Amino acid sequence: MAAVSGLVRRPLREVSGLLKRRFHWTAPAALQVTVRDAINQGMDEELERDEKVFLLGEEVAQYDGAYKVSRGLWKKYGDKRIIDTPISEMGFAGIAVGAAMAGLRPICEFMTFNFSMQAIDQVINSAAKTYYMSGGLQSVPIVFRGPNGASAGVAAQHSQCFAAWYGHCPGLKVVSPWNSEDAKGLIKSAIRDNNPVVVLENELMYGVPFEFPPEAQSKDFLIPIGKAKIERQGTHITVVSHSRPVGHCLEAAAVLSKEGVECEVINMRTIRPMDMETIEASVMKTNHLVTVEGGWPQFGVGAEICARIMEGPAFNFLDAPAVRVTGADVPMPYAKILEDNSIPQVKDIIFAVKKTLNI
Amino acid sequence: MAVAIAAGRVWRPNRGLSQAAVLLLWRPGARGLARSHPHRQQQQFSSLDDKPQFPGASAEFIDKLEFIQPNVISGIPIYRVMDRQGQIINPSEDPHLPKEKVLKLYKSMTLLNTMDRILYESQRQGRISFYMTNYGEEGTHVGSAAALDNTDLVFGQYREAGVLMYRDYPLELFMAQCYGNISDLGKGRQMPVHYGCKERHFVTISSPLATQIPQAVGAAYAAKRANANRVVICYFGEGAASEGDAHAGFNFAATLECPIIFFCRNNGYAISTPTSEQYRGDGIAARGPGYGIMSIRVDGNDVFAVTAATGGPKARASSLSTTGACGIMMPLHAVGLWHLVSHQHELSTAPKPKGTTKPILESYLNSLFLGHSRYQLCIHQDAVRREKPQSNLNRESLI
Numbered sequence: 074m075a076a077v078s079g080l081v082r083r084p085l086r087e088v089s090g091l092l093k094r095r096f097h098w099t100a101p102a103a104l105q106v107t108v109r110d111a112i113n114q115g116m117d118e119e120l121e122r123d124e125k126v127f128l129l130g131e132e133v134a135q136y137d138g139a140y141k142v143s144r145g146l147w148k149k150y151g152d153k154r155i156i157d158t159p160i161s162e163m164g165f166a167g168i169a170v171g172a173a174m175a176g177l178r179p180i181c182e183f184m185t186f187n188f189s190m191q192a193i194d195q196v197i198n199s200a201a202k203t204y205y206m207s208g209g210l211q212s213v214p215i216v217f218r219g220p221n222g223a224s225a226g227v228a229a230q231h232s233q234c235f236a237a238w239y240g241h242c243p244g245l246k247v248v249s250p251w252n253s254e255d256a257k258g259l260i261k262s263a264i265r266d267n268n269p270v271v272v273l274e275n276e277l278m279y280g281v282p283f284e285f286p287p288e289a290q291s292k293d294f295l296i297p298i299g300k301a302k303i304e305r306q307g308t309h310i311t312v313v314s315h316s317r318p319v320g321h322c323l324e325a326a327a328v329l330s331k332e333g334v335e336c337e338v339i340n341m342r343t344i345r346p347m348d349m350e351t352i353e354a355s356v357m358k359t360n361h362l363v364t365v366e367g368g369w370p371q372f373g374v375g376a377e378i379c380a381r382i383m384e385g386p387a388f389n390f391l392d393a394p395a396v397r398v399t400g401a402d403v404p405m406p407y408a409k410i411l412e413d414n415s416i417p418q419v420k421d422i423i424f425a426v427k428k429t430l431n432i
Numbered sequence: 433m434a435v436a437i438a439a440g441r442v443w444r445p446n447r448g449l450s451q452a453a454v455l456l457l458w459r460p461g462a463r464g465l466a467r468s469h470p471h472r473q474q475q476q477f478s479s480l481d482d483k484p485q486f487p488g489a490s491a492e493f494i495d496k497l498e499f500i501q502p503n504v505i506s507g508i509p510i511y512r513v514m515d516r517q518g519q520i521i522n523p524s525e526d527p528h529l530p531k532e533k534v535l536k537l538y539k540s541m542t543l544l545n546t547m548d549r550i551l552y553e554s555q556r557q558g559r560i561s562f563y564m565t566n567y568g569e570e571g572t573h574v575g576s577a578a579a580l581d582n583t584d585l586v587f588g589q590y591r592e593a594g595v596l597m598y599r600d601y602p603l604e605l606f607m608a609q610c611y612g613n614i615s616d617l618g619k620g621r622q623m624p625v626h627y628g629c630k631e632r633h634f635v636t637i638s639s640p641l642a643t644q645i646p647q648a649v650g651a652a653y654a655a656k657r658a659n660a661n662r663v664v665i666c667y668f669g670e671g672a673a674s675e676g677d678a679h680a681g682f683n684f685a686a687t688l689e690c691p692i693i694f695f696c697r698n699n700g701y702a703i704s705t706p707t708s709e710q711y712r713g714d715g716i717a718a719r720g721p722g723y724g725i726m727s728i729r730v731d732g733n734d735v736f737a738v739t740a741a742t743g744g745p746k747a748r749a750s751s752l753s754t755t756g757a758c759g760i761m762m763p764l765h766a767v768g769l770w771h772l773v774s775h776q777h778e779l780s781t782a783p784k785p786k787g788t789t790k791p792i793l794e795s796y797l798n799s800l801f802l803g804h805s806r807y808q809l810c811i812h813q814d815a816v817r818r819e820k821p822q823s824n825l826n827r828e829s830l831i
Contacts, residue, residue: 136704159674159710160641160702188640191675226561228623230639408612408620 104290109279111253111289112142112218115260116180118292120150123178126264129156129165130182130219139184140220140279166192166217170199173215178264183219186235186273200269201244214267218260221249221273222316222367223416229404234368236315239271240344240377246298247344249273251319253283255342258296266298273344275317301348303355307337310361310426313352313378315341318365318398318417325422336426344374352378353387362395363425365417370399396425507714511741512731520736527736529578537578537735540598541570547593547603551610551624560610564625566593568733572697574598575738576665585655585664586634587648589641590625591697592667599632641672645681645694652690665693665742671702673716686724693742694725697732 106114119126132139134147134157147155158165162183169181183189189196200213222234239247246268250256256274263270288294304319305326314322319340326336337355341348356362362382364375375397382388382395401415484493513525520526529537548565555563566573573594580586586595593606604615609627612620618628618636628636635651638644648666655662672678673696685692696716700707707715720727730741 132703132705139703157705157709159705160671161674161676163676164674191640191677226623228621228626228639231623404621406619406621407623408616411620 104285105282106253106257106285106289107280107282108250108253108256108274109140109142109144111257111285112260112274113144113146115257116143116264117146117149119261119264120146120154122292123264124154125176126178126180127154127156127172128180128182129158129169131158131160131165131184133157133182138182140276142274142279143182162188162191163195166195167199169215170195170213173200173213173269174203174211178214178216180216180218180264183217185224185231185276186219186221187231187233189217189219189235196239196269196271197242197245201242203244204268205244212267213269215269216260216263216266216272217269218263218272218274220276220279222275223400223405223412224276226407226409226412227405228407232405234273234366234400235271236273236344236366237368237373237377239273240347240374241372242345244269245345246270247273248298248342249315249344250342251278251316251340252281253285254289255296255302255340257289258294259298259342262295262298265295270298273316278317278320281320296342299343299346299348301342301351302340303337303351304340305336305338307335307359309335309359310363310430311337311339311352311355311359312363312365312422312426313339313341313355313375314365315344315374316367318367318422321417321419322365322422324419325426328419328423329426334426334430334432341374347377347381349378349381349385353382353385356382356387357390360390360392361429362391363398363422363429364395365398365422365425367400367416369402370397371402373397373399375399393429393431396429398422398425502713503718504712504714508717508727508729510729510731511737512734513736513740514734525740527740529736529739533578536598537574540574540577540594541735543603544570544573544594544597547597547606551607554610555624560612560624562624563610564590566591569697569699570594571735572695572732572738575735576667576693576695576742578735579739579742580665581662583633584662585648585651587644587651587664587666588634588637589644589668589672590637590639591669592637593625593627595667596627596629596632596634599629599634601627601629601632601634605629642668642675642677642681644668645672645675645678646684649681649685649688649690649692652685652692653688656689656691663691663693665695667695667697669702670696670698670700670707670716671705671710673719674710682719682723682725694720695742 116128120128128143128146133143134152134155136157137144137147143155158168166181166183166189169179172179183192196217200215200217203211203213221236223232236247236249239245246263246266248259248263248270250259250272256278260272263272301313305323307326312322312326319338322336322338326338329336337359339352339355352362362379364378366374368374370376379395379397382391398417398421400417403415405415406412482493484491513520513522513527515521544566548567551560551563552565554560569591573592574597577586577595577598582599586592588595596606605617606627608615609618609622610624612618612622612624618626622628622636623639626637626639628634635644635647645666645668648664652664654660655664666681668678682694684690685694698707698716702710713719715729717727717729728741728744730737732738
């Protein structure tokens with residue numbers, strides 16, 4: 074009997090040992106990646122995947138990028154793929170558009186989107202409109218990227234948000250990533266897209282690390298252009314935002330949650346084509362809407378969202394007028410106290426939510 | 433209407449023809465007539481002569497196919513008055529500036545350098561968000577400012593604080609602008625080094641590069657229209673000269689005949705981009721004649737040369753009432769001097785680029801070239817030196 078039980082017990086012990094070994098598996102520490110590194114990874118993977126892709130702009134090569142976003146790329150890919158240009162945005166944007174028309178896939182970096190105004194004719198009249206004007210014969214698979222919107226202490230000519238300007242134009246796709254996952258997925262989708270895509274990054278987000286989910290670490294991780302993401306589920310009010318203010322919305326939601334108000338925070342991710350379905354579905358659920366953006370109020374992203382809500386089915390579900398939280402309607406001042414009060418802060422978002430909910 | 437095709441862009445399939453590579457339809461008319469103005473004068477011939485009579489070009493025929501090569505081996509020579517030891521080379525070129533002026537030049541440069549050190553340290557300590565130093569370029573600022581009248585309008589890029597310093601802008605206001613505090617006349621709206629002063633005719637600095645160039649031309653045109661007897665000086669770097677605005681500005685200055693001096697500060701780099709990647713050909717100076725602008729290249733470290741060269745076109749411009757003279761000055765800093773990349777753009781947390789030997793460059797700069805322009809001055813004016821030893825002045829400026 075003892076022998077039999079011994080026979081039985083030993084395999085059982087071994088089996089249970091195996092089982093035990095399997096269940097001792099521990100989860101790996103979550104990978105933290107900054108937005109800068111995410112964009113760098115995205116570009117690196119696309120440069121590797123398709124030799125027609127190349128990057129040009131001021132300081133992108135030897136300097137590793139004015140904000141170090143293209144760090145290491147010149148060393149890896151060399152002069153033919155990573156090109157330092159003279160100081161002429163109109164010039165190198167035009168060159169990039171021409172290259173795209175001829176079959177290459179350029180990534181054209183503006184040191185900030187404020188300087189893209191020097192090249193706006195090339196972006197709009199040449200890149201955006203050509204596919205339509207040629208009746209579909211000539212595509213322009215180009216990506217314009219760079220930091221957009223307010224930074225810190227860089228005053229009026231370095232702080233404008235161009236989401237509304239570029240979002241206005243048919244022919245362009247416009248994306249605005251918030252976190253690392255957004256940044257990587259959207260830059261990759263932009264590069265693979267055959268349309269001109271404007272990628273509005275944010276300088277203050279470059280150094281911020283976020284948790285990088287395992288699927289984002291894949292070389293084929295793409296985020297579809299035109300699809301928003303619900304960052305936080307809620308029931309009382311919908312808060313829609315893009316780029317850096319998404320983080321402020323989540324902070325505001327955390328504060329409000331303690332007071333019993335559950336905000337649904339939507340990260341737009343794409344400005345054009347705007348994902349109205351997600352926003353409408355959310356408003357139909359919560360009956361209240363607040364939009365948050367860093368740009369100026371007049372003719373802004375929030376204005377467009379409100380107009381479209383009115384035109385769609387969600388209007389009938391609103392219990393209160395929608396409220397926009399935007400940057401102050403002034404050129405960005407330099408002095409810190411003035412600057413802080415010119416961009417939407419967490420307290421402004423909380424105030425807008427409470428005003429909408431009448432609490 | 434004549435079509436002139438620039439050399440280099442014409443492909444002639446049939447090399448057998450001996451004609452020049454210009455295709456034209458010649459229409460005699462008003463455009464071909466000579467005007468009294470020297471710039472627009474064309475040779476007068478009867479139509480029977482076998483001479484070129486193209487509107488828009490005044491030249492001889494040639495029957496040999498020759499391209500003009502861009503000359504980068506021996507380009508436009510560099511004007512200087514002093515040698516590297518501070519000795520006047522050609523006594524007839526000695527400007528014989530009065531002692532007060534020489535002292536003022538020296539004081540301004542020293543004060544600017546000291547202020548730069550303090551404000552640069554402030555930026556590194558986080559007290560101000562941004563700063564641009566003027567190391568090595570003090571001579572260009574004060575030298576050119578010294579040649580101008582106080583009412584001449586100045587359009588700068590962002591590295592011309594010495595001009596304002598020479599015009600006695602108070603130190604308190606420099607600091608207030610950088611700190612954006614309550615004393616700032618700009619009310620804290622602008623980033624540091626974006627100075628402006630209406631009383632001293634210094635147009636407020638604007639960040640985007642080269643936008644000041646067409647604006648300066650417009651201002652000069654306005655001055656001409658108003659018979660104001662003033663000139664405009666427009667400063668920019670060699671990198672900004674790549675912008676489209678620069679081309680438009682130069683072209684308009686020439687065609688509208690504006691009393692403007694274009695002053696290009698070439699320090700060899702735009703952040704990390706060297707001139708070899710910024711442009712080709714014989715630099716910015718060589719572009720001037722292409723636009724129809726009289727040009728000169730000057731050693732920017734030589735204050736006397738800068739003063740003399742700025743004074744030349746200035747005198748011309750203000751003496752001619754109907755037709756302005758435009759001069760492009762291209763101070764070329766002595767080879768080896770360049771702006772520390774790290775000093776230029778102090779944005780965000782971007783780490784310093786690898787490979788720039790910053791501390792070495794800084795001390796080299798400080799010992800050689802900075803001291804260079806001042807030292808040159810110092811050596812030349814022995815009497816001045818005996819009166820006010822350099823260290824005293826330094827101490828004074830620190831106070």
